[in-house]
Amino acid sequence: MRVSRLPSWLKKDISRGKGLFKVKDTLSELGLNTVCQGAKCPNIGECFGEGVATFMIMGSICTRNCRFCAVEGGDPNPLELDEPVRIAQAAKILGLTYVVVTSVTRDDLPDGGAEHFSKTITAIRESLPYSKVEVLVPDFKGSHDAVWEVVKSSPTVFSHNMETVSRLYPRIRPGADYCRSLNVLEFVKDFDSKIVTKSGLMLGLGETREEVLSSMKDLRNVGCDVLTMGQYLRPSDYHFPEERFLHPEEFKELESIGKEMGFQEVASGPFVRSSYHAGRLLERILPRQEKDNGGR
Numbered sequence: 427m428r429v430s431r432l433p434s435w436l437k438k439d440i441s442r443g444k445g446l447f448k449v450k451d452t453l454s455e456l457g458l459n460t461v462c463q464g465a466k467c468p469n470i471g472e473c474f475g476e477g478v479a480t481f482m483i484m485g486s487i488c489t490r491n492c493r494f495c496a497v498e499g500g501d502p503n504p505l506e507l508d509e510p511v512r513i514a515q516a517a518k519i520l521g522l523t524y525v526v527v528t529s530v531t532r533d534d535l536p537d538g539g540a541e542h543f544s545k546t547i548t549a550i551r552e553s554l555p556y557s558k559v560e561v562l563v564p565d566f567k568g569s570h571d572a573v574w575e576v577v578k579s580s581p582t583v584f585s586h587n588m589e590t591v592s593r594l595y596p597r598i599r600p601g602a603d604y605c606r607s608l609n610v611l612e613f614v615k616d617f618d619s620k621i622v623t624k625s626g627l628m629l630g631l632g633e634t635r636e637e638v639l640s641s642m643k644d645l646r647n648v649g650c651d652v653l654t655m656g657q658y659l660r661p662s663d664y665h666f667p668e669e670r671f672l673h674p675e676e677f678k679e680l681e682s683i684g685k686e687m688g689f690q691e692v693a694s695g696p697f698v699r700s701s702y703h704a705g706r707l708l709e710r711i712l713p714r715q716e717k718d719n720g721g722r
């Protein structure tokens with residue numbers, strides 16, 4: 427991130443809270459990856475400082491080459507079968523009550539890594555029975571079986587990011603498909619309507635306001651409960667450039683529009699990322715969900 431050309435609202439203090447070293451040491455000792463590091467997230471000082479991280483399973487090499495993403499592309503390594511248990515150990519050491527797990531895309535695996543996600547959810551629940559688990563999954567090439575494999579482990583939140591509007595998919599996410607991603611979220615509600623679904627959009631990639639509103643409507647039409655929207659910041663000069671920087675007021679307005687559209691929660695702001703304060707965001711809706719679901 428090149429700080430000098432950023433508008434004032436995108437300059438962030440590097441906070442180093444007391445949790446920073448504990449998170450770093452735990453990750454290093456257990457040989458785990460995070461999307462915070464892999465994607466060069468601008469919130470890393472804040473989140474690690476608060477003792478929070480988003481685990482990235484199935485390695486640090488992705489089989490796709492999205493133009494916005496800092497995660498390295500290429501041929502990934504074989505799955506590490508004890509990784510789910512190590513994730514659970516890390517969550518316990520860090521005292522997490524809300525655990526967010528994502529992954530690289532693994533198109534090389536027959537199930538896209540769905541079973542590995544499922545095992546990770548189970549391992550976390552065995553280690554921390556009262557924890558909430560949010561999974562942020564790839565599109566599994568649209569496989570119903572893979573989505574079901576994850577859903578049957580009952581994550582608290584099933585998240586799949588749209589990332590951008592339909593028109594920009596071929597340029598930004600050449601290996602993905604807008605409708606396929608929407609369908610992934612729709613399948614979840616078909617399989618288990620009680621699971622909270624969530625998605626995220628990056629703004630500033632050249633999308634129009636109408637296109638953003640259209641994507642928001644598409645997400646509501648597949649029953650998506652929670653939406654996050656944040657400013658795209660290219661991780662290096664080799665990545666897709668930002669088209670513009672949205673003012674914080676624009677983010678606020680989109681948040682209001684999203685709530686009017688019927689999302690249960692919307693987080694929208696320059697530094698919002700899918701997993702940013704994810705536990706706090708869900709705290710606002712889980713009491714309502716649990717009441718509706720009879721205490722689950």
Ligand code: SF4
Pocket residue numbers: 461462463467468469470471473474478479480699700701702703
């Ligand atoms: S916002 Fe998410 S990805 Fe970024 S540092 Fe925080 S937990 Fe990690």
